Amino acid sequence: MFAFIARRALLIFITVLGAIILLFILFQFMPGDMATILLGPRASESLVESYRARMGLDQPVHIQIVRYLANVLRGDLGTDVLNHLPVSSLIMNVLPNTIILAFSAIFMACLIGIPLGVFSASNQGSFFDYLTGLLSISMITVPHFLAGILLLLIFAVYLGWFPAMGGGQSGDILNQLYHLVLPATALGLGWVGYIARLTRATVLEELRADYVRTARAKGLKERIVLYKHVLRCSIIPVIAVIGVGFGNLMGGAVLIEIVFHRPGLGYMIYKAISTRNFPVLQGGLIVAIFLYALANFAADLSYVYIDPRVRGE
Numbered sequence: 001m002f003a004f005i006a007r008r009a010l011l012i013f014i015t016v017l018g019a020i021i022l023l024f025i026l027f028q029f030m031p032g033d034m035a036t037i038l039l040g041p042r043a044s045e046s047l048v049e050s051y052r053a054r055m056g057l058d059q060p061v062h063i064q065i066v067r068y069l070a071n072v073l074r075g076d077l078g079t080d081v082l083n084h085l086p087v088s089s090l091i092m093n094v095l096p097n098t099i100i101l102a103f104s105a106i107f108m109a110c111l112i113g114i115p116l117g118v119f120s121a122s123n124q125g126s127f128f129d130y131l132t133g134l135l136s137i138s139m140i141t142v143p144h145f146l147a148g149i150l151l152l153l154i155f156a157v158y159l160g161w162f163p164a165m166g167g168g169q170s171g172d173i174l175n176q177l178y179h180l181v182l183p184a185t186a187l188g189l190g191w192v193g194y195i196a197r198l199t200r201a202t203v204l205e206e207l208r209a210d211y212v213r214t215a216r217a218k219g220l221k222e223r224i225v226l227y228k229h230v231l232r233c234s235i236i237p238v239i240a241v242i243g244v245g246f247g248n249l250m251g252g253a254v255l256i257e258i259v260f261h262r263p264g265l266g267y268m269i270y271k272a273i274s275t276r277n278f279p280v281l282q283g284g285l286i287v288a289i290f291l292y293a294l295a296n297f298a299a300d301l302s303y304v305y306i307d308p309r310v311r312g313e
Contacts, residue, residue: 144186
């Protein structure tokens, strides 16, 4: 188990390191000089050269990469060129909002999608099975931003049940949860259908296994066979998909945070793109990559813990 965790941790470290290097190289090939873009077209040549020397932009690319990696390992993601504040502190101020949003969306999707898929599989061929399939496909095909706009118009504008914008008052947990309902629903709605369909398919496959016939022959109740034995084995692909889904939800959170004007990492990256604030943009993308890799690592550990067969392998 320790060797498995060590291999996975090393693989994640190499992946994140390679992504940071690739991201840095892509920024180097962006059109235009970064110092000129940041200082504006009216900046004098001496000021541009001074800024390039101060930021180390006049050095070879491999030296810049090594210095940047050393700073990242120390937790230094650069300085915001507009506010002259550390990028790491700016990210830490908004990152909890995005993590809470993504976790709330995936939790809602699992809470609804897994029981829906199990019940649909246990009633294969029934009217409820076909209805669940239709609803699941419909939810999968609706984009995050469109679901957000529809929920915003219906429940915030017309009905007035939920607030339309913002993340809630700082320190007021109930108010923050109240502001979280619509964004989390919009973000996780598509994954409800996806998890329901995946759970249904894996449960149907496990129901044909020999151990299910043995359990039924021993006289175990169908509910115990379904939820204690079948679901535990069929949930492993769902957990693996949840790890990938968390990374996708981090990307979808960008549009949701824009629609609901919610402070978070995605909205900060969007503002950095619009203002060409490259240090903030680069730091935000690095943190997003790290969270994506960490979510997959957590998914690997979880299904190793759940399934003894994987531990044996």
